Amino acid sequence: MKLLHVCESVIGGTGSYISELIPRQVELYGADNVVLLIPGNQMHYLDAEVVASGVKMIPFSRKSRLSGIFSFVSTYAKVLRDFKPDVVHAHSSIAGLVVRLSGVRRKYTIVFCPHGWSVDIKGARVMRGIAECVERVLALNTDRVVLISQHEYRRAGDLGFPEKKLSLVISGIVPDLPQVAAAKWDDTRLKVLFAGRFDFQKGVDVLLQAVEGQEARMSLRLVGGGVVNSLNLPESLPLHVANLGWLDRLDVCAQMKSCDVLVVPSRWEGFGLVAIEAMRLGVPVVASAVGGLREILGDGQYGVIVPPEDPAALRAALLALTPARLKELSELGRTRFLAAYSSERMVREIDAVYAAVQK
Known part of the structure; x- marks a missing residue:
């Protein structure tokens, strides 16, 4: 063929x-x-x-x-x-x-x-x-x-x-874990990662609003860039936010291995592949309750879902992530990945x- x-x-x-x-x-x-x-x-x-x-x-x-x-x-x-x-x-x-x-x-x-x-x-x-x-x-x-x-x-x-x-x-x-070392990210605050297009669909602006004023409790890294209808990020980001630009999949994986939680704040989503990439590694996922993301996270069974375009709800969800809860979500997400994806x-x-x- x-x-x-x-x-x-x-x-x-x-x-x-x-x-x-x-x-x-x-x-x-x-x-x-x-x-x-x-x-x-x-x-x-x-x-x-x-x-x-x-x-x-x-x-x-x-x-x-x-x-x-x-x-x-x-x-x-x-x-x-x-x-x-x-x-x-x-x-x-x-x-x-x-x-x-x-x-x-x-x-x-x-x-x-x-x-x-x-x-x-x-x-x-x-x-x-x-x-x-x-x-x-x-x-x-x-x-x-x-x-x-x-x-x-x-x-x-x-x-x-x-x-x-x-x-x-x-x-x-593929279920095999990528052979790449974790990126350096030494921080005692909650390490939050976004990986995707800086387009309206993906809601990176919602995430930036959610972490605003959380310098003492969160460190955010943004991986990606604009493609279709890119959002103009502020010229000067807060000190607790770093824009790493586009990285290849191995380097994204390295960032995932270092973060505490991946956030997928999409406004709409057919599937949400980045979520299962994180779950393969046992990385907890917080995502908008839209499209395929709801299915991947089992309406909250295997991760945390929040209403789309709701920075306050997203902020509250992130602040509620205790070490014990992160460990639980890690195990649930990894199990879900192996069973279905x-x-x-x-x-x-x-x-x-x-x-x-x-x-």
Whole structure:
């Protein structure tokens, strides 16, 4: 089988997802049969394991999201002609739009993974309505939609997708602990970590409000940067807040190994991969009660959930974390991860999806 992965962006969760998927698929199908179409200026965001797998990576020019569309479309068309895939697996909304609009007359199968429905984006009601209509139309030219959480699956039903076109494949990561030393973070205060995009969706501004005035009790590190609709962080952050910028996944893991708690204050979330990355390490998670995050944390059984966009509630939750509670959450989260979020299971289920929908 010849497989083409199409990504308009690989920064954040989508990049982490394909980093888990592609090396195992190269083992299954062979390096000559797996191709990855990605932005040329984002190739350095890929894990070393993806590069080492031998997958053929085809870049397109993406100086900005808007200008990159033209290069994206033309490069994708060329790859289709030259590679002649059996399956095109599109990741996220823009890639899904391009792949499904251009695949009216085709001999290949289209699999789409939204990685968080665009219709869940907070904003103007009219725009959400338009997005819903677009998804319903594009569903007609989609052979299978892969949903990475129960939340995404339910939303697909709300949008009117035929159930026969839906496959629930919960995201996973390899259970083996990354071999990296803990980052240096000597502090007697509660060590709080945020890792993700500094975009409106991810709620880093909510976290900054939550830790405001907590210099004596908390130390916060921010890992990431803006991508889609980035928030302008204050030019001068408080002394108890450090912005480390983008780090690769191993370096993020090193920070996780040093922190007391990971905070995921998202406004909406299809899944929340960073949460299971922390739980794999036994790092307690405090997250917004939205989307896939609620499922991962079992509505508070395996971590702490707080209302979204509520800095006061988030602050209270962090201040309530005693050493005993942190130890309890660490054990609960690790157990939850091992029981539900293996990438080996995810790869098997994705392979079954491809086999089921082959034209």
